Amino acid sequence: MGKFSGTNLTCIRGERRVFSGLDFSIEDGGALVLTGPNGSGKSSLLRLMAGLLTPAEGALTWNGEATSEDPESHGGRLHYVGHLDAVKPMLSVAENVSFWASLRVADKGLKDLVAGALDAFGILHLADVPGRFLSAGQKRRVNLARIAAAPAPLWLLDEPTTALDRATIKDLERLVASHRTAGGMVIISTHSDLRLNPAENLDLATCTTRPLTEQLAQ
Amino acid sequence: MIGFIHILRRDLRLAQRQGMDSVMAVMFFVIAVVLFPFGVGPEPNILARIAAGVIWVAALMSSMLSLERLFQTDYEDGSLELLTLSPITLEIAVLAKIVGHWLTTGLPLIVAAPLLGVLLNMPVDGFPMLILALALGTPSLSLIGAVGAALILGSRRGGVLLSLLILPLYIPILIFGVSAVDAVIGGFDAKPQLLIMGGFLLAALPLCPWAASAAVRQAVE
Numbered sequence: 001m002g003k004f005s006g007t008n009l010t011c012i013r014g015e016r017r018v019f020s021g022l023d024f025s026i027e028d029g030g031a032l033v034l035t036g037p038n039g040s041g042k043s044s045l046l047r048l049m050a051g052l053l054t055p056a057e058g059a060l061t062w063n064g065e066a067t068s069e070d071p072e073s074h075g076g077r078l079h080y081v082g083h084l085d086a087v088k089p090m091l092s093v094a095e096n097v098s099f100w101a102s103l104r105v106a107d108k109g110l111k112d113l114v115a116g117a118l119d120a121f122g123i124l125h126l127a128d129v130p131g132r133f134l135s136a137g138q139k140r141r142v143n144l145a146r147i148a149a150a151p152a153p154l155w156l157l158d159e160p161t162t163a164l165d166r167a168t169i170k171d172l173e174r175l176v177a178s179h180r181t182a183g184g185m186v187i188i189s190t191h192s193d194l195r196l197n198p199a200e201n202l203d204l205a206t207c208t209t210r211p212l213t214e215q216l217a218q
Numbered sequence: 219m220i221g222f223i224h225i226l227r228r229d230l231r232l233a234q235r236q237g238m239d240s241v242m243a244v245m246f247f248v249i250a251v252v253l254f255p256f257g258v259g260p261e262p263n264i265l266a267r268i269a270a271g272v273i274w275v276a277a278l279m280s281s282m283l284s285l286e287r288l289f290q291t292d293y294e295d296g297s298l299e300l301l302t303l304s305p306i307t308l309e310i311a312v313l314a315k316i317v318g319h320w321l322t323t324g325l326p327l328i329v330a331a332p333l334l335g336v337l338l339n340m341p342v343d344g345f346p347m348l349i350l351a352l353a354l355g356t357p358s359l360s361l362i363g364a365v366g367a368a369l370i371l372g373s374r375r376g377g378v379l380l381s382l383l384i385l386p387l388y389i390p391i392l393i394f395g396v397s398a399v400d401a402v403i404g405g406f407d408a409k410p411q412l413l414i415m416g417g418f419l420l421a422a423l424p425l426c427p428w429a430a431s432a433a434v435r436q437a438v439e
Contacts, residue, residue, distance in 0.1 A: 050303055052438055076305030084296025090235040091228075102224045103304045 002077075002153055003027050003063055004049075004185060010057035011044045018044050020057070022207045026187065028153075029180045031196045034189040036204030042189035043083070045204065046158045049187060050080045076104070078154040079147035083162075085139040086146075089132035093123060096131055097145050104150035117149035121171055136163040148175055155179065155186040161194060169194065221306035222314045229318030239287065243280045243323040244330050250276040251334045262339045269340035270348065270399035274355075276334075277327050278388050281356060284323045285363040285384075286370070286377045288315060289434065293371045299438045312434065313427040316364045324356035340403075347402040354415040355395045361419075361426035362387050368433035391418060 005025035011018040018041035026032050034042045047053045049060060051071050060067045067074040087096050098114045105113060118124040121141040126134070134142065140163045147155060155176070161169050173195050176186050188194065202209050233239055254272050258264055292298040292315075301311050331352055332345050340348070366384035370376035398411035 052299060052302065054439075072305055072307055075303040078303065080300065080303050082296055082299060084294075084299070086296040086300050088228075088232060088295070088297070090232050095231075099224065099228050100300065100304075103221050103306055107220075 002185070004060075004154055006049070006055075006058060006060045008058035009045070009048065009055045009060070011041055011048055011053065012056040013044060019204060019207055022058070022204075024202055024209060026185045026200070028183045028185060030185045031176070031180060031199035032185075032187045032209075033194075033196060033199050033201050034187065034204060035201060040204035042204055043158050046080070046156045046187065046189060047082075050078060050156050051075065052080075077152055078156055079150075079152045080156045080158075081143055081147060081160050082158050085143040087131040087134065087139045087142050090130060092128050092130055093118065093134070093142055093145075094127040096142055097149050100146045101149040104152070113149045114145075117145040120148050120175055121145045121168060137165060137168070140164055141168060144172060144175070151182075151184075153184050155184065155188075157186065157188045157190075159189055159191065161190060161192045219310075221304070222310050225301075225306070225311050225314035226318050229315055230321065233318065233322040239284045240322040240326050243284050244326045246283055247276050247280040247327055247330055248334065250279060252337065254338070266339045266341060269335060269338035270344065270396045270403075272338060273331055273334055273340075273348065274352075274392050274395050274399075277331070277352060277356065278359060278385070278392060280327060281323055281359045282363060282381060282384065282388075284319065285360075285367045286380055288319050288364055288367040289371055289437075290367070290376070293437060298371075298434060302435060302438050308431040308434065309427045312364065312368075312430045316360050316427065316430075319364070320357050320360040324360055327356060328352045344399045344403040347408055348399050350412065351395045351398045351408075351415065354412060354419055355391045358391050358415070358419045358422045359388060361422040362391075364430040365426050365433065368430040368437065371434070371437035391415065394418075 003025065007023050009022040010020040022045070024032060034045060036042055044053060048055055051067060051074055054068070062074065062077070091099070094114055097117060098110055101110055101114055115124060115127070118127055121144055123138060123141050123145065126138065131139070131142070144160060160172060164172065169192070176196060179186060188196070198211065200209055200211060251272055254268070255265060258268070289298060292301065302308055304311070328349055331348055335345055335348060363384050366380045369383060370380050373379055394411045394414050398408040398415070401408040401411060
């Protein structure tokens with residue numbers, strides 16, 4: 001059981017107020033879609049939720065406890081996908097994924113987890129290919145396979161569909177759906193249409209939350 | 219602890235595949251030392267007198283040469299963000315990277331140092347102490363250097379800034395490292411110098427990963 005929420009969050013970047021007085025709350029199996037124009041603070045909010053940024057005001061809590069109290073356990077329960085894919089050019093696809101998974105799960109059974117995650121994104125045949133030969137979309141798939149390989153209840157995905165083809169977006173939708181069925185929560189910023197219904201929509205332009213409808217997901 | 223081993227293993231594997239970093243550090247070390255006989259002339263007595271100092275200064279420089287890359291590549295490809303967000307304590311992760319740096323650049327220097335001692339006509343009595351002093355000193359160099367390497371993240375021309383930041387901090391290690399070798403060659407006991415260098419290492423071991431982690435957190439913000 002988990003509940004992740006933030007109250008009265010204010011984010012200031014370079015002396016500019018990005019957003020203020022923002023509240024959100026998400027529970028097991030929930031999905032929160034962040035929308036808003038460029039520069040409205042979607043990435044900043046996700047980095048804030050991950051703990052990479054500290055809010056200028058307000059607090060983030062997990063089951064009522066402030067996440068800043070224990071950054072390591074907060075890090076342990078979340079997966080963050082940012083703009084960079086963290087794929088090492090000198091390591092093979094499987095080595096890249098299994099390194100990140102090895103920090104979270106025991107060595108026993110790691111191989112199967114990694115193989116399963118690579119298979120989920122259709123890159124199992126690339127397992128031995130070094131990262132430097134991958135295209136942008138393949139690198140993004142490796143990054144998404146990284147979060148599929150090790151379980152974590154909270155996923156923070158910052159425009160995860162960048163560079164992905166349509167078939168892989170479907171794979172991602174399937175993965176997010178099964179993650180939610182297993183009780184996980186997901187917070188996504190996106191410009192493209194990911195089907196996640198039912199989901200809540202947090203509009204950064206107005207800082208209001210409402211149920212996500214189909215046309216909002218455009 | 220498991221995370222420490224995984225990060226160390228990854229960094230060693232990367233160093234082994236890229237290969238160039240450790241080879242370059244050693245080559246730079248050798249070439250820098252070899253330049254001295256050309257500069258100061260081939261008199262064996264003068265070379266023997268300055269041997270320990272030259273080897274130590276060259277070791278400082280070559281250890282610093284590869285430090286810029288310690289966090290830079292991870293910073294640029296986003297790995298550093300993910301390391302900050304992993305369940306591993308960041309200080310432990312940073313320490314693993316520092317140990318990796320020392321194994322790939324500090325250790326080869328220790329192996330190459332006696333050879334350069336021969337080239338510079340260093341008295342044979344000093345060799346064991348040179349190795350021992352380098353073994354105590356080079357880990358401190360990697361530790362202190364990591365703080366500088368983390369501080370320069372995100373800055374342009376980081377390499378020059380790095381040397382300005384950390385070379386002054388290397389001076390105590392240089393002084394006691396050279397003086398330990400000179401003491402043994404002169405027939406004295408080098409225990410005080412070794413104890414002081416050991417003290418540096420023991421102080422740097424907890425303090426430097428802590429300071430470097432703080433700088434890394436600042437950099438990924």
